[in-house]
Amino acid sequence: MKAARFHxxxxxxxxExxxxxxxxxxxxxAVAWCGICGTDLHEFLDGPIFAPTxxxxxxxxxxxxxxTLGHEFSGVVAELGQGVTGLSEGDRVVVEPYDVCGECSACRDGRYNICRKLGFVGLDGDQGGFAERMxxxxxxxHNIDGLTPEQGALVEPLAVGYHATRLSxxxxxxxxxxxxxGPIGLVTAAALRATGAxxxxxxxxxxxxxxxxxGAGADHVLDPTEVDVPDAIRELTDGRGADVTFECAGVDEVLAAAVASTRPGGTCVNVSIWGHPATFDVNSLVFSEVSLVGSLAYANRHEEVIELIRSGTVDVDQFITGRIGLDDIVDRGFRELIDHKESNVKILVQP
Known part of the structure; x- marks a missing residue:
């Protein structure tokens, strides 16, 4: 079978x-579609980062x-191992792409997304969504009856935004x-709108x-090159600041602006994965008693996210900006997202 391999x-x-x-x-x-994630791009540009050696x-x-790369995928059940129940060949499904130990305190508490030995399918070995089968x-x-295969490939990134909103x-x-x-900011906005912000x-x-x-759910869009963002957000919130803010860029200045835009006693959620150690004035948290919370992927969220899409509460089709075959993954996938990131959200790959 064909697979896209990171060397x-x-x-x-x-x-092969x-x-x-x-x-x-x-x-x-049998993989139907797999989205290219920013994590895949980080590995391509600067890796190995999360990839083991x-x-x-x-x-x-x-x-x-x-x-083998790829963790945002949908597919069809093609073969069942011994003892598997509740699934049948031909079922349309998505996967939480985890490898966890099941033994550490986080796993025992049900927070397997922060397992001490955490691995992601598509980043930790031979299994990955950029392959014909896995x-x-x-x-x-998870069964995704009622969703298209393309919508199924958006369940994973939407779960990231949904988990962050719940943690907030x-x-x-x-x-x-x-x-x-970008992709994670947009799905976070969509999750906020869907959950009653x-x-x-x-x-x-x-x-x-x-x-x-x-289209993702924003009531207001602010350009930081045109306005003082914390002042503008306070003006939109009766002088208070936002109850919660979400850092989805991994940039020092953006984190500072997010904290400064959070109301006293509010919460700032860091959703992005950083490519460098952040430089940050911790006193900006202390003097306003702002809580800074880290959010990693998701845990126990997929069923709720699938229902948000199935019910039409969240339109994920709007985030798909390209569909390509596996042979084009570098030139029309990775390079397209790197060179034209502002005009793309999610490019899906069909193995």
Whole structure:
């Protein structure tokens, strides 16, 4: 079978691999569509970052570069391992792309997304969504009856935004500001609108990305090159500041602006994965008693997110800006998103 394999910085190759078959308790999935994530781009540009290396293989999978990429995927159940129940061949499904230990305190508490040995399918070994077929444990498989395969590939990124909104503690009718209108910022805005935010403000300087924010749920779009963002947000919130803010850019100045835009006693959620250690004035938190919360991926959110899409509460089709085949993943996928990131949200790959 074909698979897109990451060998090192700037080196992704479509290669032939043996088709994997499920062991007991596992499911083989024929991949329909897989989205290109910013994490995939980070590996392509600067990796290995999260990808394990042969010198330091992943503790759960034993995998190391080269690895198969892709974790935002939908597909069809193609083969069932012994003991699998509740699924049938031909079921349309999505996957929580995790490898976890099941033994650490986080796993025991049900917060498996922060497992101490956490691995992501598509980043930690041979299994990944940029392949014709792949195998996962049954526990991670969710039925998506009522969704198209393309919509299914957007469940994973929407779950990231939805998890962040739930961690924020925003009450229905509250105000929220999202800093960054890239893929994760847009799905966070959509999740906020779907979960009852009274006012959603998006902060973004790029014209193409600003244009996408209202469709995702933004009531107001602020350009930081045109206005003083904290002042503008206070003006929109009766002088208070936003109840919750979301940093979705991984930029020092953006984090500072997000905290400054949060009301006293409010919460700023960091959703982005940073490529460098942040430089930040902690006193800006202390003097306003702002809580800074980290949000990583998701846990126990997929069923709720699937229903948001199935019910039409969130329109994820608007985020799809390209569809390509696996052989074009570098030139029309990675390079397109790197060179024209402002005009793209999500490019889907069909293995």
């Amino acid at each position: 090192g910085r700037g080196d992704v190759r479509v290669e 691999l043996p088709e994997p078959h499920p062991s007991s308790g596992q499911v083989q999935i 042969p010198a330091n293989p992943h503790p759960l999978t034993g995998g190391g570069v080269p690895i 195998v996962v444990d049954q526990r991670w498989v 503690g925003l009450r229905e009718g509250g105000s929220a500001a999202v800093f960054g209108s 009274g006012q959603v403000i998006v902060v973004e300087p790029a014209e193409a990305r600003k244009a996408k924010a209202p």
